[in-house]
Amino acid sequence: MKVTVKHWHAVAQWRWDTGAAEPEGNDAENEDVCGICRVPYEGCCPSCKMPGDDCPLIWGECTHVFHMHCLLKWIGTPASKQQCPMDRRTWVTAERKVGTA
Amino acid sequence: MATAALRSQVAAKWHESFSRLNRTEPGITGLISFSQAWNIATEYLHPRDITDPMAVKKPADLASVKVAFDMINRSRRLPVMLETFLDDICNQYHLITRDIQKYLAQYEESGDTTVMLRLVFRLVEWFRAWSPIDELGPTIRGAYTLTFQTQLFSILPPGFVAGFKALCASTLVPVAQHTPEMWDAFEVLGLTDRYEGIIASVGYERIEEYVRETCTGKWDKPCLEGLRAWMTSQIVPWMLPMYAKGAVNTEDARGMLQNVGSRFDFHMNKTLCDLRTSEIFDIIIDFPDSMGALQDLKECLQRVDQRASLVQALRKANRKRLLHPGADTKLILTQYVATIRCLRIVDPPGVLLFKVADPIRRYLRERPDTIRSIVANLVGDDDSGDALVDENEPIQPLQQLEADDYNDPNWDPEPIDAGPDFRTNKPSDVISTLVSIYDSKDLFVKELQVLLAQRLLAITDDNFEKVEKERRNIEILKIRFGEAALQVCEVMLRDMTDSKRIDGHVQSQKASIVHPTIISRHFWPSLESSDIVMPGQFQALQTDYAKEFSTFKPDKKLRWLPHLGTVHLELQLEDRTIEADVPPLEAAFIELFSDKNVWTMDELVAGVGAVDRTAALKALITWIDLGVLKEDQENTFRLLELQEEAAPAARTAPAAIEAPAVSAAQQQQADQMRLYWKFIEGMLTNLGALPLDRIQTMLRFAPGYDQTPEQLAAFMEAARREGLVVGRDGMWKLNR
Numbered sequence: 001m002k003v004t005v006k007h008w009h010a011v012a013q014w015r016w017d018t019g020a021a022e023p024e025g026n027d028a029e030n031e032d033v034c035g036i037c038r039v040p041y042e043g044c045c046p047s048c049k050m051p052g053d054d055c056p057l058i059w060g061e062c063t064h065v066f067h068m069h070c071l072l073k074w075i076g077t078p079a080s081k082q083q084c085p086m087d088r089r090t091w092v093t094a095e096r097k098v099g100t101a
Numbered sequence: 102m103a104t105a106a107l108r109s110q111v112a113a114k115w116h117e118s119f120s121r122l123n124r125t126e127p128g129i130t131g132l133i134s135f136s137q138a139w140n141i142a143t144e145y146l147h148p149r150d151i152t153d154p155m156a157v158k159k160p161a162d163l164a165s166v167k168v169a170f171d172m173i174n175r176s177r178r179l180p181v182m183l184e185t186f187l188d189d190i191c192n193q194y195h196l197i198t199r200d201i202q203k204y205l206a207q208y209e210e211s212g213d214t215t216v217m218l219r220l221v222f223r224l225v226e227w228f229r230a231w232s233p234i235d236e237l238g239p240t241i242r243g244a245y246t247l248t249f250q251t252q253l254f255s256i257l258p259p260g261f262v263a264g265f266k267a268l269c270a271s272t273l274v275p276v277a278q279h280t281p282e283m284w285d286a287f288e289v290l291g292l293t294d295r296y297e298g299i300i301a302s303v304g305y306e307r308i309e310e311y312v313r314e315t316c317t318g319k320w321d322k323p324c325l326e327g328l329r330a331w332m333t334s335q336i337v338p339w340m341l342p343m344y345a346k347g348a349v350n351t352e353d354a355r356g357m358l359q360n361v362g363s364r365f366d367f368h369m370n371k372t373l374c375d376l377r378t379s380e381i382f383d384i385i386i387d388f389p390d391s392m393g394a395l396q397d398l399k400e401c402l403q404r405v406d407q408r409a410s411l412v413q414a415l416r417k418a419n420r421k422r423l424l425h426p427g428a429d430t431k432l433i434l435t436q437y438v439a440t441i442r443c444l445r446i447v448d449p450p451g452v453l454l455f456k457v458a459d460p461i462r463r464y465l466r467e468r469p470d471t472i473r474s475i476v477a478n479l480v481g482d483d484d485s486g487d488a489l490v491d492e493n494e495p496i497q498p499l500q501q502l503e504a505d506d507y508n509d510p511n512w513d514p515e516p517i518d519a520g521p522d523f524r525t526n527k528p529s530d531v532i533s534t535l536v537s538i539y540d541s542k543d544l545f546v547k548e549l550q551v552l553l554a555q556r557l558l559a560i561t562d563d564n565f566e567k568v569e570k571e572r573r574n575i576e577i578l579k580i581r582f583g584e585a586a587l588q589v590c591e592v593m594l595r596d597m598t599d600s601k602r603i604d605g606h607v608q609s610q611k612a613s614i615v616h617p618t619i620i621s622r623h624f625w626p627s628l629e630s631s632d633i634v635m636p637g638q639f640q641a642l643q644t645d646y647a648k649e650f651s652t653f654k655p656d657k658k659l660r661w662l663p664h665l666g667t668v669h670l671e672l673q674l675e676d677r678t679i680e681a682d683v684p685p686l687e688a689a690f691i692e693l694f695s696d697k698n699v700w701t702m703d704e705l706v707a708g709v710g711a712v713d714r715t716a717a718l719k720a721l722i723t724w725i726d727l728g729v730l731k732e733d734q735e736n737t738f739r740l741l742e743l744q745e746e747a748a749p750a751a752r753t754a755p756a757a758i759e760a761p762a763v764s765a766a767q768q769q770q771a772d773q774m775r776l777y778w779k780f781i782e783g784m785l786t787n788l789g790a791l792p793l794d795r796i797q798t799m800l801r802f803a804p805g806y807d808q809t810p811e812q813l814a815a816f817m818e819a820a821r822r823e824g825l826v827v828g829r830d831g832m833w834k835l836n837r
Contacts, residue, residue: 010617011665
C-alpha cells in the first residue's frame with residue numbers, strides 16, 4: 001500500500017528560539033518568562049497587545065533574554081545605570097546568530 | 102268587689118267605645134250597621150283559595166265594600182281590621198305552600214324552567230287575589246306586601262333558589278319573549294331585591310362561560326374589544342329590565358346601569374385575566390404569535406389586581422414544565438428570552454419579570470452548559486437558526502447596573518409591588534440580561550475563546566471567508582463585551598491571517614502539502630496535550646516545513662501539535678484507491694501499515710508515541726469502517742490489500758471529522774486545580790488527615806485560589822477516584 005498525503009492542515013505553535021533547551025511538556029510552570037514583567041516570552045509585554053513580531057525579544061551578551069519593550073523601558077530609567085536587571089552587568093545587546101546562541 | 106271608682110271608669114270606657122261604634126245613631130242601629138260593614142269588609146278581604154272554583158271571590162259589590170270600609174275607617178277600627186286581615190293571610194298561607202311544593206316537585210322532575218316561570222306567575226296570581234283594594238291607601242298595601250313577601254320567603258324551600266337561577270339563566274341565552282312580564286313578576290314578589298346576588302351570579306357565569314368559549318387558545322388578536330362589544334349587545338339588554346327599571350330614556354338607563362355595569366365589566370376582565378394566567382406558559386411559547394393575548398393581559402391587569410397570581414402561575418408552570426433535567430438548556434434559554442419579551446409587554450417596569458425570572462436564572466446558573474449555549478448563540482453557532490437575539494435589535498454594550506440617578510427628571514420610584522432586591526433593568530437588551538445571570542462576564546469571555554478556537558481550528562485554509570465571518574462576529578461582540586475583554590480573540594484571529602501569510606511565503610520557497618495554522622500559545626485556550634509522534638513521511642513533512650519556517654522567521658521555531666488538524670490522504674491499494682479526510686492519529690496509523698500489513702494494538706500505540714487506547718481504537722475503527730483494515734483477532738489489525746467480501750464497500754466520501762480538540766472551560770478549571778494539588782498534597786503530607794473546610798481555608802493562602810468549597814469537594818472526589826486520596830468521615834488523607 002502506498003499512502004499519499006494530498007493535503008495536511010496541521011496545527012503548530014511558534015516559539016522564540018532562545019537557544020535554551022526545549023522545555024519538556026506543555027506545562028505552564030517550567031516555562032521561560034521575561035525577567036522583568038514575568039510574562040512568558042511568547043506572551044507580550046504589558047504595554048503590547050499582540051505577541052510575536054510586534055513584541056519581540058532582546059538578547060543580551062550576558063545571555064539574559066527579555067521582552068524588548070520591557071528592557072528598553074528599564075534601560076530608560078536612571079536607576080538602571082544601563083545594567084542588565086538580572087546580573088547588573090552593563091547591558092550589551094547581543095548580535096543574534098540564529099540557531100547558535 | 103270593684104270599687105265605685107273602677108266601676109265608673111269601666112263604664113266610661115265602655116260608653117266611649119260604644120259611642121264610637123254606634124256613632125250618633127239612635128239606639129244600637131249604628132252598632133248594627135257597623136257590624137254589617139265589618140262583615141262585608143272581612144268577607145271581601147278574606148284570602149281565598151284560588152284553586153277552589155267555589156271559593157273564588159264573587160264579584161262583590163264594590164260600592165258597598167267601599168261604604169263598609171269607609172264606615173270602619175270612621176269608627177277608627179281600620180288597624181284592627183288590618184291585623185285580622187294579616188292574621189288571616191298567615192293562616193291561609195298553607196295554600197300557597199302547597200302550590201309551591203307542587204310546582205317545585207314538577208320542576209325538579211323535568212328541569213324545565215317554564216315550570217319555574219309558571220310558578221312565579223302563579224305566585225303573582227295569589228298575590229293579586231289577596232291584595233286589598235287600592236282605596237285603602239298605601240299603608241295597608243305596604244303592610245300587606247310586606248307580610249306576603251315575608252311569609253313567602255319563609256316558606257320557599259332551598260330548591261327554589263336553584264330553580265330561580267336556572268330561570269334567570271334561561272332568559273339570557275336567546276333574549277326571551279316573556280322577559281318584561283317576568284321581571285315585573287319578580288319585582289311584585291320582591292324577588293329582585295332578595296335574590297339580587299343570584300341574578301348577578303347568573304350574569305357572571307354567563308360571562309365566564311362566554312369568555313372561556315371564545316377566548317381559550319386564541320392569542321393572536323386582542324379579545325377584549327370583541328368581549329366589550331358582546332357585553333353591550335348581549336348582557337346590557339338583559340340587565341336593562343332588572344337594573345334600569347323605569348328608566349325613561351337611555352341617558353337615565355345609562356346612569357342606573359353604571360354601577361352594575363362596571364361590576365360586570367370588572368368580572369369580564371377578571372375572567373379573561375384568569376384564563377390568560379392559566380395559559381401564560383403556552384402564550385410565552387407561542388410568542389410573538391400571541392401578541393394579542395399579551396395586550397389583553399396587560400389591559401386586564403390594570404383593571405384587576407391579579408399580578409401576584411400571574412407570577413405564581415408562571416413560576417409554577419416554569420417549575421413544572423421548564424426547569425427540570427429533561428429540558429434542553431437551549432430550550433430553557435429560548436423560553437427565558439421569550440418570557441423577558443412577553444413580560445416586558447405586559448409590565449414594562451419589569452417587576453413581574455424580575456419575580457418570574459429569578460428561579461429561572463438560579464436554575465440556569467446551576468446548569469453546566471448554560472454559558473456555552475449562550476455563547477454559541479452569540480456567535481451564531483447553532484444551526485437551528487433560532488437565535489435568541491433579534492437580528493434587528495441594535496447591538497449595544499453590556500449594561501452594568503446603575504444606581505438610581507435622582508437628578509433624572511424622568512425618574513420614577515420603584516413600582517409598589519417591587520421586592521426589596523428588585524433592580525430596575527431599564528430597557529436593557531436580552532444579551533445583557535442573559536450575561537447578567539452570572540456575576541461576571543469573564544466566564545463568557547473564556548467560553549467565547551474556547552468556542553472561537555474550536556471554530557478557527559476547524560477552518561481549513563481554502564475557505565478563508567470563514568475567518569472573515571468570525572472576525573465580523575468578534576467585532577460585534579466587542580461592542581458588547583468591550584475591546585479589552587476580547588483582546589485574546591483578536592490575537593487568535595491575527596494568528597489565522599499570519600498563518601495564511603507565512604504559509605504563502607513558505608510555499609513560494611518550497612512547496613509543501615502541509616498548511617499549518619500557527620498559533621500563539623498563550624492566547625489560545627489550553628489545547629489538549631498529546632504525545633503523538635507522527636511516523637514516516639509525516640515526520641519528514643513536519644521537519645521540512647519547520648526548517649523552511651525558521652528560515653523565514655529566524656528567531657522563531659515551530660512546535661507541532663500533531664493531534665490537531667486534518668489530513669487528506671489517498672491510499673493506493675492493490676485493487677482500489679481510497680481518499681479520506683481524517684484526523685492526524687488515523688493518518689499516523691495508516692502510515693504505519695504501509696510498512697507492514699499486520700500490526701497489534703500495542704505495536705501501533707508504540708509506533709505513534711503514547712496515545713490513549715480508546716482514542717487509538719476509535720482511530721482504527723475509522724479505517725475498519727472504510728474497509729481498509731480488518732481486526733482478525735482481538736487487537737490485531739490487518740491491512741486489506743484486496744477488498745474483502747465482508748468488508749463494507751469502500752467509501753470515497755470523506756469520513757466525518759469530529760472531536761473538537763479544545764478542552765472546555767470546565768476542563769481548564771480542572772487543570773487549574775491540578776496546580777493546587779501540589780498544595781493539597783503538601784498539607785496532607787505534613788498534617789495527616791484534614792477535613793474539607795480546613796483544606797479550603799489553607800488553600801485560600803495560595804495565590805489566585807478562587808474555588809468554592811463545592812468545587813474543592815468535587816476535585817477531592819475526583820482525586821479519590823484516581824486513588825490519590827482516601828476520604829473517611831469527612832477527613833481526607835493521602836492514599837499510601
